[in-house]
Amino acid sequence: MFGTSGVRGRFGEEITAGLALSIGRALVADGADRVVIGRDPRTTGPLLADALAAGIRECGGEVTDVGMASTPTIARSVAWAGADAGVSITASHNPPTDNGIKLWTPSGMAFDADRRARITELVERETFEPAAWDAVGDRESFEGAIDRHAAAIAAAVDPVDGLRVLVDIGNGAGGVTVRALRSIGCTVETLNEGPDGRFPARPSEPTAENCTTLAAAVAATDADLGIAHDGDADRMMAVDKTGSFVPGDALLALFARDVADAGDQVAMPVNTSLAVEDALAAIDASVVRTRVGDVYVAEAAREDGVVFGGEPSGAWIWPAATLCPDGPFAAAQLAAFVDRMGSLADAVGTIEQYPIRRESHETTAKAAVMETVADRLTAEYDSVSTIDGVRVETDDGWFLVRASGTEPIVRVTAEARTDDRADELAAVGRSYVTTAIEAEG
Incomplete structure (x- = not known):
């Protein structure tokens, strides 16, 4: 269920x-x-x-x-x-x-x-x-739950000095973000502020494709930052002042590096980019890999030594504040970060961007396919994780074979530090999946 x-x-x-x-x-x-x-x-x-x-x-x-x-x-x-x-x-x-x-x-x-x-x-x-x-x-x-949430955010986040923020609420329930940002000193303007469960302005998910209006509006104004939420505002994504949508892996790396110190750990799912691991390694912090889903990230984030958790899709967890993915809190944390750093675009530029490949393979026998793939990969590779699908680590990249939870699809994701190697790893993952699908008829 x-x-x-x-x-x-x-x-x-x-x-x-x-x-x-x-x-x-x-x-x-x-x-x-x-x-x-x-x-x-x-x-x-x-x-x-x-x-x-x-x-x-x-x-x-x-x-x-x-x-x-x-x-x-x-x-x-x-x-x-x-x-x-x-x-x-x-x-x-x-x-x-x-x-x-x-x-x-x-x-x-x-x-x-x-x-x-x-x-x-x-x-x-x-x-x-x-x-x-x-x-x-x-x-x-x-009565007053929204005001209390805004006040709790303001009490936990450093004040800013006149940062201009454009918030695309997406006709959802994220209006608390506006109150919280104004409470810490931001000047805030909004897009699609009126709650409307038909989501007439844009699809609810705050992806780059769905946030083009926000990106254009930030680029055309003197806004320092753009914020976008989904319908219930547990997710938060961002646009820098040039109008560029910030990839979720880069945002995760920035949040993680900002929170963690040497010896700390950050929880993230198995499909997260190497960029986050590299950014943390530079400060002697490390990662804890979880299953995909914010509840699994939260379970890891409550453990000792884990100071932050996140998913590239926009769920961010500061366990010292709450174990719920809190989009409004994340928006305020990002505003404070930009106020300190001066430019989100410059900060994103310090995070490596590696080539990543994603593909999907249809099958009505995804459970059997995944069992076959898991058996073969665990037998043939030394560094294999099966906490959610099968993730294979190599010296210069990784690939993940994982069944969709809602569709008759098995997905292959691969990432490496060069385009050629990312293609090679994707081809390896693909070969195991297609062979297993053929075996299942």
């Missing part, structure tokens, strides 16, 4: 009011007496919130409702409200036809694998105990 970012899918098919009702019941059956709920602006959010709240209250649980807010606001509110769990009703960067349910602990971390499995079992068994008619739970509003 759960993927790497909660339950997510097309509304009316994978995601229904009935499912939300069952998850609400399951949370109480699993021991949650009080649950914080909130949602992004998607048109199906209010009815899913109502169904979820009904399931919680029917079983005697109390509901604290944040309303429409960013996912990190909701995740932080679990502890603020003294609750046992939190729920974001969001499909994050997915299209407006989709919605989803993501579950949070008081630490700000998403539910781990064990707790997701318990909720799944409870939903599938459908053995819930309704409360007596006079013991159903209440539903109350959490």
Whole structure:
């Protein structure tokens, strides 16, 4: 039922009011007496919130409702409200036809694998105990959660001196970023500020292709920095003052190098660029590789010695602040960084950019294909990781074979310090995949 970012899918098919009702019941059956709920602006959010709240209250649980807010606001509110769990009703960067349910602990971390499995079992068994008619739970509003989030960011980030920032909220729930940036001294203008769950201005995911309007606007003005969020603002990507979109690997390297000292570790998924590892090696820090998905990065980030975690897709975690990917907090941290450094473009220029190759291979037997590929690669290579797909390290690069979690596809990613070597490693990975697909017919 759960993927790497909660339950997510097309509304009316994978995601229904009935499912939300069952998850609400399951949370109480699993021991949650009080649950914080909130949602992004998607048109199906209010009815899913109502169904979820009904399931919680029917079983005697109390509901604290944040309303429409960013996912990190909701995740932080679990502890603020003294609750046992939190729920974001969001499909994050997915299209407006989709919605989803993501579950949070008081630490700000998403539910781990064990707790997701318990909720799944409870939903599938459908053995819930309704409360007596006079013991159903209440539903109350959490007033001021967004203001509290903005204040927490401002208290944790160094003030800046008049930095001009253009924020593309993408018609999502990231308006808290504007408040936080203004609180630390930024001059802020916005694009696509009005919440609209149809995401009419641009697709929700803040990729380079989807942020061309922001890039052009930053380049045409005197803005020092551009910020872009997805629908629920757990992701944050950036544009430098020249209007260039900053690659996620470069942004991860900059954040990591800014936080880490010698001996520290930074958590990142298996598909992250060598550039990050090289940037950390230069300061005698190191990396911890995780499965793809912010929950896995968060699990690693809570360990001693890990000072930062991130995914190149735009999820950034400062464990000293919260274990939730917090796009507004990341925006403020980046603004403070640019204020100190003077130019994001110059800072990006200090990060090596290596050639990377990505390709996809369709197969209806991806599990069998991955088993065959894993067996062969672990037998034939010395440095192999199987924590998420199969990643092979070489002296001058790496390649990763990994099955998609949602599509009938096996992906090959390869990176090296030269174009020719990246091509060679991609060809090696491809050969193992195509041979396994042919063997499966």
